[in-house]
Amino acid sequence: MHYFFKYILTFLLLSYVEGRGVNGGFSCAACTIVSGIADQLAQIHNETLLAASLRLCKMLPSGVENYCIDAVKILEPILVNPKLSEVFTPDAFCYSINICYLDPGRDYCHLFPKPQRNFRNNIQDIKNLVVASYVGSGLNHNGFHRHLKQIAFDLCHIPGIRELCEMFDRSWARIQPAVDADGDLFSIVRAARGSFWRGQDCHDWDKNSYPGRQPLKSDAMFDSNCNGIWGIDDKTGKPWEDLLCKDFESRGVIYIGDSVGAHFHFPEPWINPLLISEETLHNYTQPLLDELDWPHLGFATGFMNTTEPLLIKGVTDSLYLKLRARNRCNHRDYQNLSRNGASSFDGMTYVKSLSRESITGQTCSCLIWHVWQ
Numbered sequence: 001m002h003y004f005f006k007y008i009l010t011f012l013l014l015s016y017v018e019g020r021g022v023n024g025g026f027s028c029a030a031c032t033i034v035s036g037i038a039d040q041l042a043q044i045h046n047e048t049l050l051a052a053s054l055r056l057c058k059m060l061p062s063g064v065e066n067y068c069i070d071a072v073k074i075l076e077p078i079l080v081n082p083k084l085s086e087v088f089t090p091d092a093f094c095y096s097i098n099i100c101y102l103d104p105g106r107d108y109c110h111l112f113p114k115p116q117r118n119f120r121n122n123i124q125d126i127k128n129l130v131v132a133s134y135v136g137s138g139l140n141h142n143g144f145h146r147h148l149k150q151i152a153f154d155l156c157h158i159p160g161i162r163e164l165c166e167m168f169d170r171s172w173a174r175i176q177p178a179v180d181a182d183g184d185l186f187s188i189v190r191a192a193r194g195s196f197w198r199g200q201d202c203h204d205w206d207k208n209s210y211p212g213r214q215p216l217k218s219d220a221m222f223d224s225n226c227n228g229i230w231g232i233d234d235k236t237g238k239p240w241e242d243l244l245c246k247d248f249e250s251r252g253v254i255y256i257g258d259s260v261g262a263h264f265h266f267p268e269p270w271i272n273p274l275l276i277s278e279e280t281l282h283n284y285t286q287p288l289l290d291e292l293d294w295p296h297l298g299f300a301t302g303f304m305n306t307t308e309p310l311l312i313k314g315v316t317d318s319l320y321l322k323l324r325a326r327n328r329c330n331h332r333d334y335q336n337l338s339r340n341g342a343s344s345f346d347g348m349t350y351v352k353s354l355s356r357e358s359i360t361g362q363t364c365s366c367l368i369w370h371v372w373q
């Protein structure tokens, strides 16, 4: 069960990073998922929501455990209210405590099936219960919400977790690799806008060496464009890069867009407590750091088959793989600059994180795709 709780923790963390989105965005999604799981655990173990929530907290790493218990304690008056189970749905619950909210012109979002009764009435019922539960507890509705925020704020300041928060922030806000030692926008780490998104850096200590660049001095001495081709042919005395790639129109792929590739995917075993197991939760960090996207399996920049058939199924084929099969010099030359929910205006910003030489005056030897829904 250990992984399960690390996973819950990561969701809690996700909810504190300012993610793009409407109606509360990721905080809302995280709240809904966590309370949905607590609700189902409560049913599986035939216990109250309070007991199920505390069950989650107790398994968290020490330090964080206390923050979790504090949060649950703030919610305790509602969680122990016997009337709650009559009206509780995870979606409506998160709206009623204002972690989800209605942005102007938007409709209610829901992750679970809508209640049979009117959704708005359902939220109002829980809100009334919240207010009633806090009467006499010394904490009014606003006060408890401030407390929740306070806990959220503190969590990102715990050593060890602070780094994770910063990492999320960097890759989410700027769609640049979270780990990039030389600052050339290519990484040796896969997740968090790393090599699942752009070709893997072959020298992460040298900013002049990264996938897709024009080869430096024909790559006679070392592999500056990371396509694996470098050195000199003994027979002709010419660099291999010139012999194999120079006149053969190498083309990389740059894909700019939103989740249209349908590779935003939330694995069912993570939200269905009956399917949750140590096995399905084993590799949870990577998909979360990738914003629940799977660009390495997508139709433009995908380059490998899934290694986690329990989480995501299917065979990968992509524009990048086709270009690479046509010309091996294109190895690692792909960049995926998409983001879930992006608009074409965002695209203009994302282009800034695009890494391509312009100083040489050469035209980009790449295919640029931009697709928005």
Ligand SMILES: *[C@@H]1O[C@H](CO)[C@@H](O)[C@H](O)[C@H]1NC(C)=O
Pocket: 046
């Ligand atoms: C669940 O617990 C209650 C008391 O807490 C008990 O009355 C009920 O029989 C239990 N249900 C099941 C299915 O075990």
Ligand SMILES: *[C@@H]1O[C@H](CO)[C@@H](O)[C@H](O)[C@H]1NC(C)=O
Pocket: 255, 258, 259, 260, 261, 262, 263, 264, 293, 294, 295, 296, 297, 298, 299, 300, 301, 302, 336, 337, 338, 339, 340
């Ligand atoms: C690019 O990344 C987005 C997520 O930001 C993903 O939804 C999409 O499938 C990826 N596109 C391709 C073609 O790999």
Ligand SMILES: *[C@@H]1O[C@H](CO)[C@@H](O)[C@H](O)[C@H]1NC(C)=O
Pocket: 303, 304, 305, 315, 316, 321
């Ligand atoms: C993925 O699996 C299919 C079927 O087994 C195979 O033909 C294909 O080459 C694999 N693709 C990659 C990128 O490994």
Ligand SMILES: *[C@@H]1O[C@H](CO)[C@@H](O)[C@H](O)[C@H]1NC(C)=O
Pocket: 279, 280, 282, 283, 307, 308, 309, 310
């Ligand atoms: C976790 O990921 C690794 C590497 O991708 C893979 O080999 C392993 O099978 C995965 N584990 C599970 C339980 O899916």
